[in-house]
Amino acid sequence: MAQPPDLESLQLLVHxxxxGSLTAAAAELGISQPSASKRLSRLERRLGLRLLDRTRRGSALTADGTLVTGWARRVLDDLTALTDGAAALHRARTAQLSVAASLTVAEYLLPA
Structure with a gap:
């Protein structure tokens, strides 16, 4: 595998x-069904695996598709943890602390 799969394709697979349906997953992500189908076909070619059984009545995950979906969930969860952690670090660095004290307290405690 030369290139790792793109995150949007992994997200589509999880959806x-x-x-339980490629059409419903596409609608939830705001993309057309043909576009979603092409995206998953590219993912299958990239991985060298058949992930979906496509029939006239819909699509179902293959055994390989089920395994890859589990791994994709972990990748997406880890990505969420990374972005949430980075956002928390950013907030921590930009937080401000204000200290207020009366003159009497400030004269005796703050210089120390």
């Missing part, structure tokens, strides 16, 4: 597993 297909959750929704």
């Amino acid at each position: 297909v597993a959750d929704q």
